[in-house]
Amino acid sequence: MNLKLIKAILLLPSVLALAIPTASADEFTDTDLERWQQQFMGVVQQGRDLWTSPELGTNGVACAQCHPNAANTHPETYPKFQKQLGKVVPMWEMINWCLKNPLEGQPLAADDPKMTAIQAYVTHERRGVKLEPGKH
């Protein structure tokens, strides 16, 4: 094999790396982190808007009326044995219980973007609290 060919083969990956703009999987920048945080906080804000909205249910009652700052929701304890339901449930099932009862509304699908937003907001308000799954 001649030297020129070896050089060309060795150079190939770096040339490709320059030619394709995506970063390697394990490399990200401060700009990336900022963008991801912005994406997350955008959904948290959507969750806050839903939390305080009189439109989420049918009777004008908002989540925040009983749970200011999402207090007394304890996202850090889910999944847990929800004694009133008689089984271990993830948080979204309890959120749906509240939508159906105090808010007299319809439940949301587990992967409904609104459900994601509500859980993002509730969990964000509990940031810094240690995980205690199963705790009542």
Next chain:
Amino acid sequence: MNTIHKSRRNFLKTAGAAAIGSTLPISLIELAFADTAENFTFAYISDAHIQHIEGTRFVRNWDRGLIRAVAETNLLVPKPDFVFFGGDLAQLGTKAELDHGAEIMSALRYKVHYVMGEHDYYLDLGDYWEQLFGAQYYSFNHKGVHFVVLNSIRTYDDWTFNRWPSNEQRMLEMAGLDNPNGSPFMVGEEQRNWLKSDLSKVAKTTPIVVLSHSPLQKIFKGWNFWTEDAEQIQALLKPFDKVSVIYGHVHQIQYNQIGNISFNSVMATAWPWPYPQSYAQAEQYLPKLTVPINRADPFFERDATGWQFINMNNGNIDLHYTLYNNTARSVIYNNKTKQPEDSAYQSEDARIPPQTHF
């Protein structure tokens, strides 16, 4: 229901034991003095939050709480001399809500004294409320006790008059308990001057009972468990031998002692609120004395509401709480430590898991 038909003597005895079968979401308050002929009781209903949906529809859950309290108050034996309503009759201060609330309250067979809450006030600054219920602050004497009612939920003029494009938005901004656009409650200079003058005519030995919507002490600013000029009000009350402050707004049991002033909250008929320590992102100052009620079970619509009667013997307040689906509680003024203490749960060792709020 049999409890409320008992005589007061039996009632007092029974309440000390844990075996009360029925519960009332109201507060029966007894003022006891050396001359027993002067003893009397009054009932206290608070925070009904009647909420209009549209047309003739109102939120059923909150309606039921107030209707039940009114019905049970009418069954009280002995009959209370009068009833206090502690504020937040409405949710958004509308005529529809105040009228509907007033209609439910009209079933009471007693004289009712009203206290202004922020949910009654910030739409029209109390105009319609005044037409229905009278002055926003006032005082009266009853069987040797001087009662003072304050509107403690006013705030800075700039917030009230210059901040919002409409009265409706002003109401909505103040109605959100955790809304960062809200503003701290205060009694304000006008009422402080009036209070100073009102109290100047009262003997220092006369028991004073002050009724306000917000606590006249500072607990948690974020949810307005707070009155901005609390220290100034406390200073005006300091010269009197026996002072009791009773407040609503917090939808939970709180108690405290600051110098000569005993503080007691009353329950809501609508829904309970979390204790401030369950919000992990902010500092709060729940009185160390307060042993919280059990954490609410949302599957019981009226859980974490309840009633208490207050026995005011020689100016010291004893509270007897009965709570839905929970064991009765007593908070007794301890003459040695000069503070109210829970008869069963005050010591850290004696508390039970549901009293831990996190």
